Amino acid sequence: MIGTQNEGSLHASLKEYYRQPGDICEGHVDGYLIDVIQPGRLVEIQTRNFSAIKGKLANLLQNHKVQLVHPITVRRHILRVAPETGEVLSRRKSPKRGSIYDLFAELVSIPHLLLHPNLTMEAALVVEEEIRCDDGQGSWRRRGVSIVDRLLVEVVETRTFHSGGDYLALLPEDLPTQFTNKDLAGSLGIAVPKARMVTYTLKHAGLIREVGKRGAEILHQVG
Secondary structure, three states: OHHHHHOHHHHHHHHHHHOOOOOEEEEEEOOEEEEEEEOOEEEEEOOOOHHHOHHHHHHHHOOOOEEEEEEEEEEEEEEEEOOOOOOEEEEEEOOOOOOHHHHHHHHOOOHHHOOOOOEEEEEEEEEEEEEEEOOOOOOHHHOOOEEEEEEEEEEEEEEEEOOHHHHHOOOOOOOOOEEOHHHHHHHHOOOHHHHHHHHHHHHHOOOEEEEEEEOOEEEEEEO
16 A cells, blocks of 8 residues: 555654664564564554554454654645656655644544543654656556655654543633634634544543534534
8 A cells, every 4th residue: 555655754753763772673462463562561653543443452452551642743844856867857745734633534534532541642743755766657646646755854753642632622711601602713713524524533532522503514512
């Protein structure tokens, strides 16, 4: 799969970032391949597609403490390379900037696991270089340009989530007691579809609830 191949270098660099002396990389636990095995904890790095690991994660959490790491790209530099030689043809800064709220695009797949006592979720806010090649094999959206690799430049910050309070702390202080997705989007400066991912995840994790409607908009409240 192209997505898996594209994430090879970023995934490998994050394993090195989290590995401590004496840790085991790429070991097996309960029949599963684990990125980093530490004393008393398993570290799994998932760059995307949490839906693909929810069964594995649920099984591991029965008997092990798991730290699930997800990188969020807050700055990206795009390098275009020649398909024949790999020579760098251009380098530019992407206008797209990620935020901690991008985490919910993946958490929507595992809201039922978020408050498991054995799970710690960690978002790694990173700067990356994305290597692109005009080889005619990529997505039609990029006019055939392939993303051939993603390279870790820097881990800017990490945010750790273990309790319900950790997730609820992402809600803005000026949010009304009862709020709609539009209220949340406006307060955070994000798109309404992204706000829906936040409320869906928090609702199915049991952290917020629906309390009625304001016109056609569903009202949510913490608790």
